[in-house]
Amino acid sequence: MIESQGLSKRYVLRYKNSHEDLLFSSMFRFARRAMGRPEPEQPGSEHWALKDVSFEVQPGEALGIIGRNGAGKSTLLKIISRLTLPTEGRVVVRGRVGSMLEVGVGFNPDLTGRENIYLSGVILGMPRVEIRRRLDEIIEFSGVRPFIDVPVTRYSSGMRIRLAFAVMANLEPEILLIDEVLSVGDAEFRRRSSARMEELIRGGRTVLFVSHNREIVERLCDRALELDRGRLVSIGATASVAEHYEAATGGVDTTNAYASYEADTSKPMCVREVSVLSPLGDCSGELDMAQPIRIRIGYDINEDIENVNVFCRISTGDGVTVLGSSDADFDPANLGRRRRGSYTAAFDIEGSLLEAGSYMVTVSVGEPFVKVFDRRADAVTFQLVDRSSRRRLWYPTTRPGLVGREYPWVYEGRLPWS
Amino acid sequence: MTTHAEQNMIDAAVESATDVADSAPFAAGSSNRYEITIDQSRGGVLARLREAFDLRGLLWMLVQRDIKTRYRQAALGIAWGILVPAATLAIYWFVFGYLLGRLGTGDVPYVLFLFPAMLGWKYFNSAIGRASQSLKRDASILSKIYFPRLLLPVASIISPTIDVLLGGLVLVVILIATDHVPPWTTVFVPGFLLLGAVAAGGLGMGLAAFNAHYRDVQHFLPVVLHLGFFCTPVLYGSDRMPEAFRLLYAFNPMVTVCEGMRWAVLGHDTPLTLAMGLVSTAVAFVMLFGGLWAFMRFERNVVDVL
Numbered sequence: 125m126i127e128s129q130g131l132s133k134r135y136v137l138r139y140k141n142s143h144e145d146l147l148f149s150s151m152f153r154f155a156r157r158a159m160g161r162p163e164p165e166q167p168g169s170e171h172w173a174l175k176d177v178s179f180e181v182q183p184g185e186a187l188g189i190i191g192r193n194g195a196g197k198s199t200l201l202k203i204i205s206r207l208t209l210p211t212e213g214r215v216v217v218r219g220r221v222g223s224m225l226e227v228g229v230g231f232n233p234d235l236t237g238r239e240n241i242y243l244s245g246v247i248l249g250m251p252r253v254e255i256r257r258r259l260d261e262i263i264e265f266s267g268v269r270p271f272i273d274v275p276v277t278r279y280s281s282g283m284r285i286r287l288a289f290a291v292m293a294n295l296e297p298e299i300l301l302i303d304e305v306l307s308v309g310d311a312e313f314r315r316r317s318s319a320r321m322e323e324l325i326r327g328g329r330t331v332l333f334v335s336h337n338r339e340i341v342e343r344l345c346d347r348a349l350e351l352d353r354g355r356l357v358s359i360g361a362t363a364s365v366a367e368h369y370e371a372a373t374g375g376v377d378t379t380n381a382y383a384s385y386e387a388d389t390s391k392p393m394c395v396r397e398v399s400v401l402s403p404l405g406d407c408s409g410e411l412d413m414a415q416p417i418r419i420r421i422g423y424d425i426n427e428d429i430e431n432v433n434v435f436c437r438i439s440t441g442d443g444v445t446v447l448g449s450s451d452a453d454f455d456p457a458n459l460g461r462r463r464r465g466s467y468t469a470a471f472d473i474e475g476s477l478l479e480a481g482s483y484m485v486t487v488s489v490g491e492p493f494v495k496v497f498d499r500r501a502d503a504v505t506f507q508l509v510d511r512s513s514r515r516r517l518w519y520p521t522t523r524p525g526l527v528g529r530e531y532p533w534v535y536e537g538r539l540p541w542s
Numbered sequence: 543m544t545t546h547a548e549q550n551m552i553d554a555a556v557e558s559a560t561d562v563a564d565s566a567p568f569a570a571g572s573s574n575r576y577e578i579t580i581d582q583s584r585g586g587v588l589a590r591l592r593e594a595f596d597l598r599g600l601l602w603m604l605v606q607r608d609i610k611t612r613y614r615q616a617a618l619g620i621a622w623g624i625l626v627p628a629a630t631l632a633i634y635w636f637v638f639g640y641l642l643g644r645l646g647t648g649d650v651p652y653v654l655f656l657f658p659a660m661l662g663w664k665y666f667n668s669a670i671g672r673a674s675q676s677l678k679r680d681a682s683i684l685s686k687i688y689f690p691r692l693l694l695p696v697a698s699i700i701s702p703t704i705d706v707l708l709g710g711l712v713l714v715v716i717l718i719a720t721d722h723v724p725p726w727t728t729v730f731v732p733g734f735l736l737l738g739a740v741a742a743g744g745l746g747m748g749l750a751a752f753n754a755h756y757r758d759v760q761h762f763l764p765v766v767l768h769l770g771f772f773c774t775p776v777l778y779g780s781d782r783m784p785e786a787f788r789l790l791y792a793f794n795p796m797v798t799v800c801e802g803m804r805w806a807v808l809g810h811d812t813p814l815t816l817a818m819g820l821v822s823t824a825v826a827f828v829m830l831f832g833g834l835w836a837f838m839r840f841e842r843n844v845v846d847v848l
Contacts, residue, residue, distance in 0.1 A: 206578075206688035216580075
């Protein structure tokens with residue numbers, strides 16, 4: 125059972141140049157306080173990630189949490205999983221909590237797969253004896269049995285994720301906190317893992333489930349609550365909350381920043397992989413709008429071929445195309461003869477070109493104006509969020525428009541401020 | 543290559559220790575045990591210590607991880623645990639025992655004089671180094687899952703004991719080579735090590751919390767440890783310190799730890815007095831409680847900072 129009363133969390137955004145974090149200034153403040161002097165005003169602005177959120181989850185009930193990026197969903201999960209303290213209010217949690225905020229918590233690359241099952245399992249709160257009992261099941265589910273005694277460094281990233289998920293899927297706590305991170309791996313594994321998630325959620329546990337995806341929430345949760353800018357805006361039967369959310373946001377809000385496809389040798393060229401990455405290589409699909417975005421495309425050429433290109437289109441959630449780009453744009457010579465093989469190419473879109481919001485990427489390969497060999501419409505979806513613009517300090521919602529740049533205004537003559 | 547058998551032995555030993563410590567806290571089924579209220583208060587210190595104690599199964603896993611990963615991926619593996627102290631000893635012996643002349647006392651060979659104290663200091667040194675980095679090193683776990691954060695620095699002061707054990711093998715070789723039979727007082731070695739662990743634990747916890755907020759620790763800690771090394775009777779005996787200052791000298795708990803380990807292994811006369819031992823012990827416990835207090839204060843909001 126979970127019972128939340130007036131839960132609030134405040135973050136203070138400090139301007140970059142304040143000396144808040146330096147040792148000496150903090151000693152200075154401590155000394156001032158010790159002498160009974162008030163603390164000097166710190167420059168910065170407050171941000172309530174959660175404000176006055178109250179709700180209850182009965183035992184055995186699954187509650188979905190929906191809301192846009194930055195609505196406070198993750199903050200709520202963080203507080204309930206005790207990662208951070210609320211600023212006001214409280215939550216009472218009755219039962220053993222298991223949180224699935226990320227796959228692979230506690231994995232150590234130098235340890236073998238088997239050792240990592242124990243380590244990660246115990247960190248996630250599974251008793252060791254139980255891990256031993258379920259070891260076979262976990263290894264079976266992960267599908268990496270032949271490599272189970274090999275250090276995880278030598279695993280492919282797909283194998284690592286499968287093993288990590290297999291550990292997590294065998295947690296059986298009374299209360300389950302799930303963030304929607306769990307659609308990982310190849311298509312087959314994704315199907316199995318989401319089936320396992322459903323099993324866990326439906327298995328009579330108390331569940332808090334955070335998702336962008338309305339359909340999944342509707343399928344799995346009895347009730348839902350919607351957050352918007354830290355406030356609870358609606359709570360009740362999933363269908364009505366989801367409807368309210370849909371009406372408020374006006375469309376899809378899913379992120380799926382990685383897609384891969386089976387090789388199709390019947391076509392001369394085919395798209396194998398599309399992903400959207402942050403400069404750090406993060407492909408969570410939630411990117412800082414101020415940072416460059418990398419679109420990476422993997423494709424196969426199955427026979428030597430001429431006059432072809434790879435074309436990528438980025439459009440907004442409501443279908444407006446924002447830009448199109450081809451791998452022959454900068455050098456038309458690229459249209460020449462291409463050899464068969466597997467290739468990966470990427471291009472970067474500079475930071476702040478696009479406004480915060482959700483975008484989709486369509487990729488096609490073929491002969492320009494003549495023939496499309498393979499086309500993946502809306503292959504991936506990503507979210508640009510505003511984490512660093514200046515205006516967000518006073519203008520908390522998304523600006524209308526497609527271009528995300530900030531422009532300085534210059535006054536001619538007298539200034540209106542004294 | 544040569545080290546698999548040894549590695550497996552250690553793994554097995556650690557694992558069986560884990561089994562015993564494990565099961566109990568989880569087995570109790572009633573969910574009332576797990577009722578928690580999360581609010582802005584940090585919760586009582588005792589309740590939090592108890593929570594950490596309940597999860598000692600996790601503590602052992604962390605210790606096991608530390609030990610296993612330390613020597614993996616190295617061609618010589620766990621042999622390093624023996625080579626490093628042996629090489630360090632050789633260097634110190636060459637510089638201080640040979641080049642600069644004997645700093646030891648009496649008829650004890652310098653190597654034998656040096657080594658027990660060196661083991662004590664090495665343990666302290668690496669325990670503090672690891673503990674102070676413990677929160678930062680596992681920041682990725684801390685930001686994803688809750689467990690009593692105290693377990694991380696505590697695991698860091700337990701895991702270097704493996705180095706002491708390996709160093710013990712070198713000691714055995716030295717004892718045989720110098721034809722010295724360890725006296726009954728050797729049984730006190732773990733006691734002195736424990737005192738070192740208390741001091742290292744206190745400092746390590748304090749520094750870990752501090753290090754999460756201020757990166758200054760990683761810069762000044764090596765300097766302080768270097769100074770500490772020379773303020774501790776490792777290369778020389780405490781009898782070099784004027785008698786009037788010995789009590790003051792003992793405010794460094796490592797004085798008692800190192801001098802004590804030397805006495806325990808050699809069984810000779812020692813400049814260490816009971817008064818010095820009590821001062822050191824008192825200081826070590828003050829460090830422990832101070833470190834614990836600092837750690838508890840910083841612990842709960844550490845995720846917002848890391």
